[in-house]
Amino acid sequence: CVGINLRYRFHVSLLCKLVSCFGDRAGQFFSSGHTNNWAVLVCTSRFWFNYRHVANTLSVYRSVKRLGIPDSHIVLMLADDMACNHRNPKPATVFSHKNMELNVYGDDVEVDYRGYEVTVENFLRILTGRLPPSTPRSKRLLSDDRSNILIYLTGHGGNGFLKFQDSEEISNVELADAFEQMWQKRRYNELLFIIDTCQGASMYERFYSPNLMALASSQVGEDSLSHQPDLAIGVHLMDRYTFYLLEFLEDIHPASKTNMNDLFKVCPKSQCVSTPGHRTDLFLRDPGSVLITDFFGSVRKVELTMETINLTDPIDAESGELQKEMHTYADQLPVSEIIHQKPKQKDWHPPDGFILGLWTLILLVFFQTYGVKHLKHIF
């Protein structure tokens, strides 16, 4: 009977351990706090000799799609069409490795903003959600307060600005304000911002909203360099930072446990010539606990369990520590407003002319009674 008791106690303790273990795993299951993933990938430069910026953006697009984010949750903005450019010796392809190893254009690319549609105004409108009602869904960032968003920008930049299309610029202040608008409208849960331009670190200097993490390919005063020219095509194919980023991401699969600290180590100075930088002070979680797939993939976590877990302890509302804020978020598609527009009720005022006439009359009567000589005191 002691033996049986021991075995019983062993089973119980094992069961308890399993429960607590599951409890931990369950805790981890819900730790990141996001339920959906979005990506906004922007290439801001046009012209054939800026082939590498389009290749950069398409490489990140490819990785993000491979890791699970669907096209409906990706906003891809390419400022010029390299695949069908007259000078492309391999039409309908955009290569990112020399010797044409990797065609990142593929046959299932969905470009949402193309050519001249890639402007600062459109970019800011996407981020803040202030788009005209006729904008199709594929051109909107329909994120909510449980979305993790990846934003990737590439092009030509300088200290504090990024050049769009050779004709306008977005400054780091504007970008920071746009993110603040997103925070106040609860349009993201956590946001990862990656920028691959010259002096990229200047673009995240001004961020002040919570839950932002930023990476840049070079510090202020440094240039981001391109990786390799391709003699057959005649242009540089990729930038160094994104090349090594792509190499790093190729090893990630949806179940990877690699975290952000590994991402910060991508492309050290020996490979990149410039010094990549990152900023995590606004981020609430520890970067070591943030998985790459939290941003780059759209992971639906599935845990198979044969055991039943008895969630007997409800989350105590009396504990009072977790004060739940009631958030409301702005309606992305204000359809109801548009459909049911009623004229507003205005209060009734007497017509203006009537009031003016009334006062004129009063004044005339006054002066008639008390004499015109008082007029000069007034006027």
Add this chain to the structure above:
Amino acid sequence: MGLLSDPNRRRALISLLTRLNTPICIVCYMAGVAWFMGLAFEPFTLRTYMSENAMGSTMVEERFPAGERALATGREFSAHKKRTGGMPVEWLMKTMQAKGLEVFTQRFSRTLPFPDENKERYMVRGTNVYGILRAPRAPRTEALVLSAPCSPGDNNNQAVGLLLGLAEYFRNQIYWAKDIIFLVNEHDLIGMQAWLEGYHHTNTTGTFCHSRGGSIQAALSLELSSDIITSLDLVLEGLNGQLPNLDLANLFYAFCQKIGVLCTIQGKLQRNDWDSVSGYSHAVQTMMLMVMKQASGRPWGDHGLFLRYHIEAATIKGVNSFRQYKTDATTIGRLLEGMYRKLNNLLERLHQSYFFYLMPSLSHFVSIGYYMPAFGLLAVILLLRALDLWVQLSTPPQRTEDGVTDIEPVRGVLSLLTPLVISHLTGVALYMLPIRFQEMAVEHFPVSETEAVVLTAIAVYTAGLALPHNTHRLLSGEGTEQGWRVLKLVAVLYLAVLLGCTALINFSLGFILALTLVPVAAFVTPHVPKVLSAFILVILSPACTLLFSVFFFQELQEMPISFQDGWLLFLSVISQGILDHSLYGSLVYPLITLLVYPCWLLFWNILFWN
């Protein structure tokens, strides 16, 4: 008070100016010449670099394989050319069509004002053949041109062969964003002029080109007369001294270095020992050759006529001299393929690099900001002289003069206007008479038309020297002190403006004219010894400058000639100048006859004022 408004200081400045005028003028002249010579010194020059971002570096893979086949085509072309005795139009059309181009021809005919003895032609009739390679995916808005001249005899056959070989290779590629026009022009410059006028619809007579390829962004002209070459020479100077954008020369040089072909400019190879005397003199020679060629105002290759339409163009000549390392046609084809692939990447016309420059070697250049002060120093002499004269004119005349001084202002204008008008009329005569009266001259003298024209020009020029003695008989009384000063002031300012404008357009011409005419303008007065200064004035006149330049040019090219040959060359240069003006619109001849010669005559007038 300010520096110039304080009368004391002003008087001090003015006295300084008048006292030190001659020394300052001499110092400025020496400084100008020294500055110009110093331009070729390598530490004062800049290395060439590619300015156009869209062209980038020489980042292409050249894969042209068919050099031998191109040479065989060249031999076929030569055979057909001998058979037809001119341009084998049908054969060219058939060959180009077989290679997949859209082929068109253009007929043209020009009658020269008088027969051209160098090339033995008078009434020129010819056909240009051009084939357009349409860009597979691009709209027909832009084009590049590759041309080779169809020359009589054994010249340039390989150029046409290589052109056809490249056409076939280019036709198989899909990365062309611009149309490429392959042009074979007959009668070199005349044919090229006719084609350009027809393409741009600028001629009032003659035929238009039926089909176009859009606006031409760049053009290269090939001259290749042997199967094996040892070096490639780049020719840049065009009509009226205009030069293509420096980026075109940079592109050529970059590809020469990548492929490993020996490249020269002005036929001279680059040297590395710039600190030695011989190295420096080599660079000076190269630069002086460029200056001479630019000053002549004639196009030195078929590319020279493109520049007027703002199309950047250059001529590449293949040279076969005695060197160890030989290059074959495939390599030249690869070089051209690389250049055209880079030009294909252009988004706008070449405009990022310099348009005004001098090249002491193919890898170094001097831009306009560096060479203009040389001319500026020479022009300052004229301004100093003008100021000096102004001061002399405004000081009141001495009391010892009789009452003639009171009527000075009135007669001053008349005595000023007469030499001006007569000098310019002589200039007009020099411009128009040689061609007008060539028939009359041929009737009366046993000379050919060309000789008649040239000798009439020289005769009118020399007759102009006799003018001052005759015009003064027309005027009542002798010239006065005031009169010649006013005339000289006007003449000096006129010369300054003239040379300034010339130097802006064609620096070399302006500088060479300034070198000879500025000393004339500075020192001539009626009081210098007459015979000696008359001699010096004639030596420094435009015609003698031209004669000396001819000899100097031959010396620079290391082909010195005897006086007889030099004189004949001088005569042919004059006739070529007149022909260039009437055929292509070269401005050197009208400039010299209508503006520079009358200006020089004014100084001649001043010399013989009394």
